[in-house]
Amino acid sequence: DAAEKGGYDHYMLKEIFEQPTALRQAIAGRIDPIEGRVELEGLSIPDGFLEGVDEIQFVACGTSYHACLYAKQLMEEFADVRATVEFASEYAVGSGRNPERTLVVGVSQSGETADTLRALRMASRVGIRTLGVTNTVGSTMARECDDALYIRAGPEIGVAATKTFASQVIVLAMFALTVADVRGELDPRAARKLLENLQDLPGAVQSVLDNNDAIEEVADAYAGGEAFFFIGRRLGGPVALEGALKLKEISYDHAEGFPAGELKHGPLALVTEETPVLAILTDGTRPDETRNNVKEVQSRGAPVITLAAEGYQSDDEVGFDVPDLGLLEPLVANVYLQLFAYHVADSKGRAIDRPRNLAKSVTVE
Numbered sequence: 264d265a266a267e268k269g270g271y272d273h274y275m276l277k278e279i280f281e282q283p284t285a286l287r288q289a290i291a292g293r294i295d296p297i298e299g300r301v302e303l304e305g306l307s308i309p310d311g312f313l314e315g316v317d318e319i320q321f322v323a324c325g326t327s328y329h330a331c332l333y334a335k336q337l338m339e340e341f342a343d344v345r346a347t348v349e350f351a352s353e354y355a356v357g358s359g360r361n362p363e364r365t366l367v368v369g370v371s372q373s374g375e376t377a378d379t380l381r382a383l384r385m386a387s388r389v390g391i392r393t394l395g396v397t398n399t400v401g402s403t404m405a406r407e408c409d410d411a412l413y414i415r416a417g418p419e420i421g422v423a424a425t426k427t428f429a430s431q432v433i434v435l436a437m438f439a440l441t442v443a444d445v446r447g448e449l450d451p452r453a454a455r456k457l458l459e460n461l462q463d464l465p466g467a468v469q470s471v472l473d474n475n476d477a478i479e480e481v482a483d484a485y486a487g488g489e490a491f492f493f494i495g496r497r498l499g500g501p502v503a504l505e506g507a508l509k510l511k512e513i514s515y516d517h518a519e520g521f522p523a524g525e526l527k528h529g530p531l532a533l534v535t536e537e538t539p540v541l542a543i544l545t546d547g548t549r550p551d552e553t554r555n556n557v558k559e560v561q562s563r564g565a566p567v568i569t570l571a572a573e574g575y576q577s578d579d580e581v582g583f584d585v586p587d588l589g590l591l592e593p594l595v596a597n598v599y600l601q602l603f604a605y606h607v608a609d610s611k612g613r614a615i616d617r618p619r620n621l622a623k624s625v626t627v628e
């Protein structure tokens with residue numbers, strides 16, 4: 264067991280540290296940053312179908328759902344096509360949709376989550392084309408969908424998903440560029456920038472991992488919080504949700520994530536000196552506006568930890584630097600949140616790889 268964990272105390276920590284490798288595998292042979300083009304192998308979706316598609320519906324659960332929330336924004340930004348995200352367990356085929364002009368994209372690390380499979384089968388039954396994005400070759404999802412796209416993250420053992428989140432997002436980002444290209448919406452400059460950012464992402468994630476000791480110190484200092492709030496706007500929203508999910512899954516602390524603008528519409532009532540707030544202040548997250556929210560919670564005495572890109576840091580607060588990486592900066596911030604959750608849980612002696620009541624893959628609806 265110890266050997267399988269490669270010297271780490273937990274699979275989760277090992278998998279957090281495997282992210283640079285996982286990310287390199289996800290892009291290997293798939294991108295050409297000079298031309299600004301993507302080549303995703305094995306997709307049989309006809310160009311004519313993608314040109315005519317009115318709506319791309321993402322369905323997923325848990326961490327995969329958060330990856331879809333991120334991808335939806337990239338899809339709309341790059342391909343200018345309507346994209347929606349639904350919890351797979353809530354999916355229903357709407358009456359107003361034209362099945363011939365709809366693509367359902369199921370996203371699942373395991374490819375075996377019952378809720379997600381059910382949503383895909385429902386779509387299939389009414390003639391909607393399906394694409395499965397998964398980590399698991401030969402999984403039910405890969406076999407049943409019209410097309411499968413692999414994230415190539417390698418096996419993930421820890422119940423709480425970690426490395427697969429970033430891999431899902433970037434594979435979906437590459438798919439967004441593919442859709443944009445086919446639909447004649449590709450902005451070559453923006454595409455080249457995103458692809459350069461994709462190439463630089465593994466190194467940026469490594470720089471976060473190199474900060475692990477400092478994150479552990481901060482996590483130990485704040486682990487006694489009564490509750491934890493995670494805020495971010497736009498692409499920071501899904502990461503705020505994911506940061507909160509990670510913490511609650513493995514530390515059993517109460518944690519909530521929400522778009523920073525929603526703070527004043529309710530959650531602010533819960534903010535006290537005992538509730539650390541973790542804020543994402545990077546490109547793609549409207550950091551100036553979130554900075555105002557940070558001030559609001561600071562004035563109520565809440566301890567704040569920022570994950571901030573250059574220009575958005577402040578000397579008088581606890582913070583970690585996010586390297587310059589455009590629209591992928593929130594993904595890098597997420598790695599800090601994974602380590603934060605890990606160390607809070609570890610300081611409490613939790614069963615990190617097998618949290619109570621949870622399963623790696625939920626095969627019942």
Ligand code: G6P
Binds near residue numbers: 325372379622
């Ligand atoms: C379970 C796991 C989560 C995971 C979710 C979706 O609830 O505990 O970590 O995010 O299933 O799993 P999937 O394999 O479909 O991505």
